[in-house]
Amino acid sequence: MARQPRERERGEREEREGEFVDKLVHINRVAKVVKGGRRFGFAALVVVGDQKGRVGFGHGKAREVPEAIRKATDAAKHALMRVPLREGRTLHHDVYGRHGAGKVYLRAAPPGTGIIAGGPMRAVFETLGVQDVVAKSLGSSNPYNVVRATFDALKAQDSPRSVAARRNIKVSILQARRRDTGETEASSEGA
Numbered sequence: 644m645a646r647q648p649r650e651r652e653r654g655e656r657e658e659r660e661g662e663f664v665d666k667l668v669h670i671n672r673v674a675k676v677v678k679g680g681r682r683f684g685f686a687a688l689v690v691v692g693d694q695k696g697r698v699g700f701g702h703g704k705a706r707e708v709p710e711a712i713r714k715a716t717d718a719a720k721h722a723l724m725r726v727p728l729r730e731g732r733t734l735h736h737d738v739y740g741r742h743g744a745g746k747v748y749l750r751a752a753p754p755g756t757g758i759i760a761g762g763p764m765r766a767v768f769e770t771l772g773v774q775d776v777v778a779k780s781l782g783s784s785n786p787y788n789v790v791r792a793t794f795d796a797l798k799a800q801d802s803p804r805s806v807a808a809r810r811n812i813k814v815s816i817l818q819a820r821r822r823d824t825g826e827t828e829a830s831s832e833g834a
Contacts, residue, residue: 663691663693665689665690666690667689667712669787670688671687682706683706685706687703687714688790689701689702689718690763691723692723692769692771693772694769694770696731699720700767700794701715701718701721702715703718724794728772729802732775733776735802735803737750737751738799744783744785744788745780745782745784745788747764747796748778749796752777754774757775758773760780762789763786763790764790764793
């Protein structure tokens with residue numbers, strides 16, 4: 644039997660089950676009008692992660708809130724994806740993602756910055772294990788679109804190791820090339 648979740652501010656829920664942390668991002672109450680009145684149902688959006696680079700989100704619907712949350716959590720655990728993190732705390736590079744009218748910009752940040760992101764994006768970063776990131780959400784503020792846009796951006800995240808493997812070179816050569824081009828760009832700007 645699962646433990647009772649503890650409620651957090653702004654409707655966020657956090658629970659540790661084994662190695663996963665889940666956060667309740669949004670609950671929507673819907674009504675179906677029938678002959679005798681209204682029948683209420685609930686839709687839940689949950690983000691699940693291991694705080695070590697794996698994260699997923701899920702959507703669940705039921706007549707009762709706990710059942711909708713359980714369904715969403717199960718769906719999220721089945722849809723986990725791995726995101727490469729630099730030093731286990733931030734992103735490797737700046738990235739843009741979108742879903743529908745929801746657009747997000749994610750930027751890598753130096754140590755000590757913290758998670759500078761709002762609402763649904765913050766839940767994704769906390770469950771992912773990111774400690775330093777600056778994020779901006781534009782367009783739709785619908786939590787579903789914002790979460791999906793954030794996941795779209797995270798899918799585009801690449802580590803130097805994967806880039807080097809794709810190019811069939813060593814990571815040290817890739818980093819040397821990056822330093823060389825960075826120095827030439829900086830010197831041409833000063834001239």
